[in-house]
Amino acid sequence: MNDLTIELRQDNGKHLYEQIYLHIRREIRKGKLLQGEKLPSTRSLAEFLQVSRSTVELAYDQLLSEGYIEAKPYRGYFVCPGEGLLDMGEEMPEDGWKGWKNEEKERKEGHGTYGMYGSGQTYEYDFSPNTIDMSAFPYATWKKITKGILVDANSEMFLPGSPKGDFILRETIAHYLHTSRGVNCRPEQIIIGAGNDYLLMLLEKILGRHVKIAMENPTYRRAYRIFDSFAYRISPITMDASGMSAKGLRASEADVAYVMPSHQYPTGIVMPIGRRMELLKWAGEKEGRYLIEDDYDSEFRFKGKPVPSLQASDRGGKVIYIGTFSKSIAPAIRIGYMVLPLPLLKIYEEKCSFYSTTVSRIDQRILNEFIGKGHFERHLNRMRKIYREKHDMVLNGLKGMEKSFTVSGENAGLHILLQDRRGRNEEELVGAAAKAGVRVYGLSEFCVGEMAPQWKADTVALGYASLRMEQIEEGMKRLRDAWA
Amino acid sequence: MNDLTIELRQDNGKHLYEQIYLHIRREIRKGKLLQGEKLPSTRSLAEFLQVSRSTVELAYDQLLSEGYIEAKPYRGYFVCPGEGLLDMGEEMPEDGWKGWKNEEKERKEGHGTYGMYGSGQTYEYDFSPNTIDMSAFPYATWKKITKGILVDANSEMFLPGSPKGDFILRETIAHYLHTSRGVNCRPEQIIIGAGNDYLLMLLEKILGRHVKIAMENPTYRRAYRIFDSFAYRISPITMDASGMSAKGLRASEADVAYVMPSHQYPTGIVMPIGRRMELLKWAGEKEGRYLIEDDYDSEFRFKGKPVPSLQASDRGGKVIYIGTFSKSIAPAIRIGYMVLPLPLLKIYEEKCSFYSTTVSRIDQRILNEFIGKGHFERHLNRMRKIYREKHDMVLNGLKGMEKSFTVSGENAGLHILLQDRRGRNEEELVGAAAKAGVRVYGLSEFCVGEMAPQWKADTVALGYASLRMEQIEEGMKRLRDAWA
16 A cells, blocks of 8 residues: 555645546556556545545546556456556657757747748848738728628538538639639539648549659749659650740650649740640640649739630640639638549549548638629739739839840739840849849749750849839849849 | 621620630631731721721730730731641530539538438438537637737738748647647647648658558548548558557558547547557557557547547657547638657658648637637537537436447547347348438448457447437437337
8 A cells, every 4th residue: 555645635736536546647657556456445545545435436437447457346456467658757758859940939030941031141122923912902801701701600601511612612713713714614623722732732632643744844843842742753844935845745755734824933924825725735635634724823914814724725624723812812811722624523523522621611701702792803903903013113123224134924923034135144143132132033943953945044033022112113223233 | 808807896895905806816716817817907907997006906915915826027917826726616515514413403402412411311310420519619709719810910810821830829739739638749740731631641741652551440431531542551450449459450560550549439449558558569669650649539528537648658759649620619610730750740841841731820820819718628618518418318318228238438529339239230220210210320331341240230329419409318219219
């Protein structure tokens, strides 16, 4: 009974039964109570500790349910066999964390593991091609819709929804895609998911593992990393003035091509209808060939109407259309969508439709109202105007540099490209800009494997979405001086 | 010029330039304007159509940017080569949809592709083991928190967050897991994701493709389907009274074992500490061996304290702990979390940390306040009371059936098991119940491969979470009659 001299306290915030349970557990772990050893009966331990018998019973019950002791009929309670228990300290060893980054510290100091600055250098003016302007976001409207939806809150909205996303939102998106992008699809073909990365992971489940994928070069590096993490065999296909070369695609032996026909990232090239037909023809020649169309920023075009999607020209069920609200609404809302052609929809239904949806139904409903009640269109119109002003401010800022640079990609999207005409390479351009506190992005950052001759390392990208007008003005002024 | 007799209308909602563009595009697609054919100059077409020259220029610009025509310096505009254009109808063929299910119709009729009833039969009382009670959810609190967060809304919350989830929420979850489940972890080890299915997809990227996984049999079928979709080699390991047999696990040659130690689904077995140590020992014997602990419903225990997690006993960095708020808050909020041991965290940081988070930052912030301000604990206490009442009502309803059935799994979770003692099989039990309008679930529905002898097809599961008290009372009464 020596081992069970338990110092019970009324004031340590723990029930008496819990203190007894913890004490015995500790004794077993330390090996002071040995395997097979008999515990005192509940009656005698209760008397010894001067507590009620039910208190001891509760403690024994807990030890029983966790398997530290066992009850033998007519004989009493015994310590269970438990190899390895003795080695168990109370806490996890801390050694493994040596040299590990401290996220909390990083967070407090304002530079996390993600974020804009990888190098440690900070810039006064960052012409990142990968940001958006949130200053004009209709927070009040979003809040009002959210409130309205939570007023009607019925438990249905908190119950599991369709794996593809709620039908009502898919109807709304199908309608939006048809009118704004010429996409021909039924709501049944749409799968809503928490961002493009997730949708590509789902697509991997549909297309399978052994995919040979062709990508434009230069391209969107994030997509490259994702396909690389799938261990897809990736063929970078050099871009010509019309986009991915069909000849290059044929030579690559790829099954699937990932393209951005409406506004290629980062080159800004719009794929002409002729090239689109060539790619569709290629896809149509063999079963299992597909084109992934990433229509990431088609909402913003500064000249004429939006260029229709590639999917709009697809008559053979060969285009997988992927879009997102990250650019047009906000990156943090985590809602994207994928339109599957019929053959892939069949595979999805057979093999993947049990994966639960990744988007909360409340968020789906908020987005559905935001689009359905016209707020999205109004927001887009507002943003087009704002981005056009910024875009014009950038082009304006280029005045005086016409002889030094060729501008391209300026009809759409949220960035432009500048190609040096005086033989300076991107390193010089980026470096001179950095010295003036301005960040611009060399085209080689977007390249995969070898750079094609026409995309020489003499080009930089300037994004302007998140900069304010006066920042653009000052930033461009500094660039003019830096690159003079 | 015959082809360009365009009937322009002021009243069809389309700009004049758009009508011209659409007309020419149609003529090219139909092959009435041939490849290489010269278009009229903007001036002459403007005169011919009696519109301003800039209107025609806009139309030509759009055709140019989409690549239907090209501009040759000093010569004019020409139709581009475009093989395949001729085959292009205006709409997608509809044939492919024959025999396809119509989700809209299904939705209107109230039975979707997901949902409780697969067979078409409807039941008055459904003892599904896979539902929760949302009637006591604190909607008002949730709404208030949401409103409060949107009041503070700054653009930061709408910008991209950390791929692992916001640090503040990971801190809150780490604290909660430590106090309630004994989990030893730093916020750095936690990855927040949109549900367990997604987290398992992410885990596949970390563990790799060629994993041999051991699963308890019977088990959670959804997890089985997910691992099957990864093409993992799955070894079902028969459960004994302590859970997954360590001997069976050794014989399986698996690298990874998926277990539910706190309350196995569906058997309700709590894995005793001795078996836990055996499994941890197995994992510790070889590099690359891991235990996935799915702690899906540990919050609800009706006897004593919650049983600590398996992760709490792990000293070797061998347990991957997965949890969710689907059971404890709501299935539709789509927030789960995964605690990675250090060796896997390293792989995650190296290979997978570029995947964007799948949970919106607003939702993360709402959840963070819900837990941090004590609402979650209060909600859990309320739900424990409600579920205990329902649980007692079920056990009460079993009175008079003691001789016919052995009850198990009744100390925790949201369902119990009934094993027939009179030689009836589950088919008979399920069938008799169905005739009385009551749905119960045969244990074989949870089995993978062959059923072990001790889990004979003579057991049914009864869940009670979403039924109201009076429904449970009446349902149990009917079962007593049906199984008399």
